[in-house]
Amino acid sequence: MIKFLVKGILRDPSKSIIPIFVISIGVMVTVVVSGMVKGILSDIVNKNANLDTGHLKIMTKPYADNKDQLPNDLAILDLSILKDSLELNYPNVDWAPRIKFGGIIDVPDEEGETKIQGPTLGLAYSILDKESKELKRLGIENSLIKGEIPKAENQILISDEFANKLNLNPGDEITFFGSTMEGSMVFEKLIMSGTIRFGTPVLDKGSFIMDLSYAQKILDMDDGAGELLGFLDKEIYNPIKAEEIKKDFNKKNAKNLDEFAPIMLTLRDQNDLAPTLDLMDLIIGIFIFVFVSAMSLVLWNTGLMGGLRRYNEFGIRLALGESKPKVYKFLLMESLIIGTIGSFIGTILGVSFCYYLQEVGLDFSDELAGASIVMPSIMRAHISIDLFFIGFIPGLVSMFFGTALSGRGIFKRETARLFKELEV
Amino acid sequence: MKLVFKLLVIFFSSINLFSQNNTFPSASSVIKKIDFNMLSKSQIINSEMIVYGKRKSRTIRSRGYSEGLDKNFTEYLYPEREKGTKMLRLDDRLWIYSPSTDRIIQLSGHLLRQSLMGSDLSYEDMMEERKLSEIYNAKIVAEEKIEDRDVWKMELTALVDDINYFKRILWVDKERYVPIKEDLFAKSGELLKRISFYNFKKTDGRWYPRKMNYRDMLKNGKGTDFIINEIKFNVSIPDQYFLKSTLKE
Numbered sequence: 001m002i003k004f005l006v007k008g009i010l011r012d013p014s015k016s017i018i019p020i021f022v023i024s025i026g027v028m029v030t031v032v033v034s035g036m037v038k039g040i041l042s043d044i045v046n047k048n049a050n051l052d053t054g055h056l057k058i059m060t061k062p063y064a065d066n067k068d069q070l071p072n073d074l075a076i077l078d079l080s081i082l083k084d085s086l087e088l089n090y091p092n093v094d095w096a097p098r099i100k101f102g103g104i105i106d107v108p109d110e111e112g113e114t115k116i117q118g119p120t121l122g123l124a125y126s127i128l129d130k131e132s133k134e135l136k137r138l139g140i141e142n143s144l145i146k147g148e149i150p151k152a153e154n155q156i157l158i159s160d161e162f163a164n165k166l167n168l169n170p171g172d173e174i175t176f177f178g179s180t181m182e183g184s185m186v187f188e189k190l191i192m193s194g195t196i197r198f199g200t201p202v203l204d205k206g207s208f209i210m211d212l213s214y215a216q217k218i219l220d221m222d223d224g225a226g227e228l229l230g231f232l233d234k235e236i237y238n239p240i241k242a243e244e245i246k247k248d249f250n251k252k253n254a255k256n257l258d259e260f261a262p263i264m265l266t267l268r269d270q271n272d273l274a275p276t277l278d279l280m281d282l283i284i285g286i287f288i289f290v291f292v293s294a295m296s297l298v299l300w301n302t303g304l305m306g307g308l309r310r311y312n313e314f315g316i317r318l319a320l321g322e323s324k325p326k327v328y329k330f331l332l333m334e335s336l337i338i339g340t341i342g343s344f345i346g347t348i349l350g351v352s353f354c355y356y357l358q359e360v361g362l363d364f365s366d367e368l369a370g371a372s373i374v375m376p377s378i379m380r381a382h383i384s385i386d387l388f389f390i391g392f393i394p395g396l397v398s399m400f401f402g403t404a405l406s407g408r409g410i411f412k413r414e415t416a417r418l419f420k421e422l423e424v
Numbered sequence: 425m426k427l428v429f430k431l432l433v434i435f436f437s438s439i440n441l442f443s444q445n446n447t448f449p450s451a452s453s454v455i456k457k458i459d460f461n462m463l464s465k466s467q468i469i470n471s472e473m474i475v476y477g478k479r480k481s482r483t484i485r486s487r488g489y490s491e492g493l494d495k496n497f498t499e500y501l502y503p504e505r506e507k508g509t510k511m512l513r514l515d516d517r518l519w520i521y522s523p524s525t526d527r528i529i530q531l532s533g534h535l536l537r538q539s540l541m542g543s544d545l546s547y548e549d550m551m552e553e554r555k556l557s558e559i560y561n562a563k564i565v566a567e568e569k570i571e572d573r574d575v576w577k578m579e580l581t582a583l584v585d586d587i588n589y590f591k592r593i594l595w596v597d598k599e600r601y602v603p604i605k606e607d608l609f610a611k612s613g614e615l616l617k618r619i620s621f622y623n624f625k626k627t628d629g630r631w632y633p634r635k636m637n638y639r640d641m642l643k644n645g646k647g648t649d650f651i652i653n654e655i656k657f658n659v660s661i662p663d664q665y666f667l668k669s670t671l672k673e
Contacts, residue, residue, distance in 0.1 A: 062478065073477055073478050073479065073542070074478055074479075104529070104531075104535060106527075106529045108527060112526070112527055112528070113528055113530070114528070114529055114530040117529070117530075117535075119534075119535065175525055175527050175529065177520075177522075177529050179539070179541070179542055180505075180542075182477055182479075182480070182482055182542060183475055183477065183482065183539065183541050183542010183543065184482070184503075184505045184506060184541060184542065185505075185506065185509060185520075185522070185541060187522035187524055187525040187527060187529070188525070189525050189527075259478075260479075
């Protein structure tokens with residue numbers, strides 16, 4: 001029967017071309033919009049997690065209260081003890097200590113005097129430790145613009161934009177001027193081994209990356225770190241798991257009366273991400289609901305129109321002796337085939353377009369130039385399994401539903417009237 | 425009738441003026457006396473700065489030389505980490521020499537608002553040496569008592585634009601003409617810093633505090649104590665102290 005129906009659809013495109021076109025367009029738009037919104041959301045989450053928040057973050061309570069001021073005098077000390085206990089209690093979490101610190105990068109002239117300088121944000125990650133996952137997590141190799149990854153402790157990577165502003169090239173010497181965790185002055189001669197693009201305007205403006213152990217040394221933070229970030233199994237953020245670990249850790253530390261007791265936050269608790277993510281989730285939900293509903297109405301209407309256009313055909317078939325349920329069943333089967341073809345084409349087109357947007361993306365760096373939060377400057381779509389269903393199912397169901405409604409007319413045809421119509 | 429009214433206004437205004445003059449001296453004369461006490465042609469100061477941190481306190485010792493209002497040289501003597509660090513200020517320019525890197529770094533612009541060695545003082549605070557009488561319009565607003573001393577409460581509003589603090593409120597000792605307490609405000613009216621002055625001694629005819637506590641009011645903490653162990657006024661200082669080229673020596 002299916003073979004017969006397919007033949008009918010192919011030989012008489014007038015009854016299938018418009019519905020297939022409408023379904024394809026509707027499904028494609030649904031897939032592209034869903035893929036793009038999910039891509040942006042997942043980019044925001046990953047970018048924040050990898051660069052700033054982790055899936056979990058531990059700080060001392062006073063550091064957490066003032067974290068915008070980078071108060072390293074309130075940093076976590078005895079880090080190794082804390083890390084050992086965390087690894088014992090939460091073995092599937094990878095813990096990465098980090099330090100953020102402010103200061104000035106000063107570029108000397110030939111006589112060793114200030115040629116040019118600028119305020120900077122130092123980011124200390126474990127990049128020389130071969131066991132650390134930080135290099136891969138931060139995608140440093142892929143983000144390298146010039147030069148190479150630091151191989152010695154006094155080598156740093158500077159954001160490409162900042163390095164260009166300071167007229168620096170790989171191998172150039174600079175002096176970092178800042179302060180230790182206790183406030184003493186720090187003067188450190190460093191070598192710029194390369195430049196990097198973070199892809200986040202707030203960091204691209206004026207940051208540099210240094211190895212964590214060297215930062216601990218020059219900032220007098222031996223066995224200390226401003227923040228200890230936790231990354232869940234396979235580096236995938238699981239909000240339920242993260243919340244469980246946070247509650248357990250904070251419960252265990254609730255009785256710790258030390259002013260500098262550690263406190264754990266999840267990704268959602270930081271950078272105002274909870275309302276942002278909730279709002280975006282809500283917007284996606286509303287958008288998909290409205291869009292799918294609108295598309296369903298269009299397709300339903302297409303099914304109705306198709307049914308009405310074929311009023312005479314049904315009459316002849318009934319006159320030739322086909323039963324009403326059989327004609328109705330054929331009509332529904334036909335709508336399923338048309339819906340499948342349209343949804344298939346729409347999904348393939350949508351996923352292909354999403355793939356393009358995933359690889360190339362949309363550049364918003366100019367619009368985000370003044371942003372002070374961690375946001376990806378290139379928004380990309382994200383292809384996931386659900387994209388193959390999000391348009392396909394509504395495309396199929398709405399066509400089927402529309403045909404089912406319009407096809408009810410078959411049962412209202414009366415034999416006497418049928419013959420009268422056929423005479424005409 | 426109008427003439428009578430004008431005469432009455434003039435009469436009562438004069439009474440008010442005289443009565444205020446009987447209570448408060450001229451604000452500008454008070455400010456000039458403060459300038460006399462706090463500023464001199466030249467100074468050599470041996471001092472220590474106690475920075476009260478959240479976890480521990482640090483003591484930093486230094487020797488400072490200043491000449492006029494625009495030349496200042498400071499050499500840090502203690503602790504080991506700061507030893508040999510030198511700062512030279514000429515007008516509004518500041519250079520810092522670090523012996524560990526053998527480099528001289530110039531600080532300017534908003535970088536001067538950074539904390540000096542983790543203290544509650546900024547580089548700008550350290551550099552501000554202008555006479556109050558030249559950069560502020562002063563008025564006496566009240567009489568009060570602080571720690572058994574009779575003081576005038578004075579309100580100073582900036583006359584110039586290039587100034588660290590738009591408004592200052594000073595509590596000035598009526599007898600010694602030195603501030604006992606000072607609140608420093610931003611143009612928005614926000615209280616930024618509070619300085620308390622202690623342990624006044626008279627040297628070479630001028631009263632001068634031997635201890636000051638600076639508190640950054642935007643932070644929680646005990647602030648920073650600046651203690652003067654030795655001070656000499658109007659001494660001759662060789663010019664070489666104020667040369668950039670001698671910072672590395």
